[in-house]
Amino acid sequence: MLEIKNLVVQIEDKRILNGLNLTVSKGEIAAIMGPNGSGKSTLSYVIAGKEDYEILDGEILLDGQNLLEMEPDQRAAAGVFLAFQYPLEIPGVGTMTFLKAALNAQRKARGDDELSTPDFIKQVNAAAAKLEMPKDMLKRALNVGFSGGEKKRMEILQMALLQPSFCILDETDSGLDIDALRIVSEGVNSLRSPDRSFLVITHYQRLLNHIVPDTVHVMHGGRIVRTGGKELALELEANGYADYREEEAA
């Protein structure tokens, strides 16, 4: 379970998150929607531990552990996974090499043995097949020369492999065509489990047709301003964010 209490964050003297409160229970899929600049991506980076952000107040607890006191890699080992909006390219580093290094680093941090190479390859191949990923993608350098859709699929592959307990999808639908959206969504759905929660950040309702959320939160001005069920997404799709903007103007 993830609990965020009164989170206040700024970057270069600009306040981005303003006393944000959010709870995501075990097994829950929570969607966060909101207009550009409402602080959605900042929230995902702060949970994952990116530098540059100044935490002025509040706390983030994952199963009772204080994430704000941990390094990004420790958070990863504790179960946090962020599917990036713009996955990074790592030239010269083979995808398999990277995946194995990441997996074993996390296993080691948790005190588990390293995975044997045959077992590792089996797991990767299984996950790749599910995502309809061409085999040669795994032989290339990580994300180098991948299309936008391929990069997103690679993120989900990593998620499947690393088996995190708390997954953040940061605008995973952006830049995906309909087929890719379906494949990626199926990949995510197959990872749904009572032990795993998701925070799905998106602008558009269409992703939520594929990944059906338990709750929908509307974020605006660095806060959660409204919370509802999956029908809230449809309402937003119909009315836009105008209501919230007016509220701010008033």
Next chain:
Amino acid sequence: MPAVQETIDQVRSIDVDQYKYGFETEVEMEKAPKGLSEDVIRFISARKAEPEWMLQWRLDAYKRWLTMKEPTWARVSYDKIDYNDIYYYAAPKKNPAPKSLDEVDPEILKTYEKLGIPLREQEILAGVEPQSRVAVDAVFDSVSVATTFKEELKKAGVIFMPISEAIREYPDLVRQYLGSVVPVTDNFFATLNSAVFTDGSFVYVPPGVRCPMELSTYFRINEKNTGQFERTLIIADKGSYVSYLEGCTAPKRDENQLHAAVVELIALDDAEIKYSTVQNWYPGDAEGRGGIYNFVTKRGDCRGRNSVITWTQVETGSAITWKYPSCILRGDNSRGEFYSIAVSNGMQQVDSGTKMIHLGKNTTSRIISKGIAAGKSDNTYRGLVSAHRKATGARNFTNCDSLLIGNQCGAHTVPYIESKNASAVFEHEATTSKISEDQMFYCQQRGLSEEEATALIVNGFVKDVLQQLPMEFAVEAQKLISISLEGSVG
């Protein structure tokens, strides 16, 4: 990916001090009087029991050197060197010319053991596949203390011995080739070396012979205030092949020490020489105190048709590096290759690169240089590619990539291209990149620590060059690179 994991473990096992070869061996040494003079040169020549021609050669070089000026064109800066404040000869007092390992001072044997250099053939043989055997010539300050597998190599017709011994035993060969690639008058440091060189390796591979094992020389500077001036001469006769590796380390000291070596390679018709270097001289401390000045002249002559010379270097040590392993492509269809990884951290200064001189027809060359700068270091690639007017069909491909870690270091690329033949085709590619904070964060988000992430990204960057090294050294070099960059991020 066990290699990277090993790298990480290695990095972890090292405490604050990153240079693990910095220990000193207590051995009683015999030294020449401090400073440089004709007498000192006579002293060295006498200690080596050299023939008269060799002494004369040295004295001529010395006279010439006195008229020369230290070069200043490299992008490095250092306090003036007092050439009279250096010992030019230091050898273990007990038995400076041991006949077998049993005669070698146990302290010295222990030193090499500690450095991980196997000097006992039985130990090397035990449990190791025959094809990965390596013959070692171990040079301790000014003398060679041991050479392994000499007998077995001799059976194949390969001569592998300290150059001081070769001067006595094969004077004709040495006389024919010594100074034929790097002339006595070549440059300030090469001329100095010609006057005072003390030891190094000599290799001769006869026609048609493929040298049955890797040859290597391990250079160790131990004595204080002592310069090391080694001289290596490798001749690959027609149709032969040899692969040679050198490694180097030195104790940690606050003073700078000079290392001015000369390496000459000669490849005759259809011969191939692969020369690999893993250079890990003491680089000085974080404030730039101490460290080796590595001022080295290395040159290969593709003298025969279809000959090939490949230089591969992994440079992580030295306070200052000034070195340009080059190829003279004299024979038609000959090929020169240069693969380099130069890592600088702390206050290190590197000015390194290569020269590819195309003289013969249809000669080809390839340069792949990867510079990695971290800390407050400066890392310069300097390279010359030239085509003589007779070098019809000459081709070169150059690729220079620089990787910056942090924001206080510098990377510089200085390519010189000269073509006097209209048919020559020279290509040059260069990139400079930085390990971005976003890349680091991405890797850390997947569970890799900062060090692991750096190691991974750097290994990716240098992969093309590491692949050129013999297997066992590639792993070693990979570790070395990670160690050199420890603590450079953030």
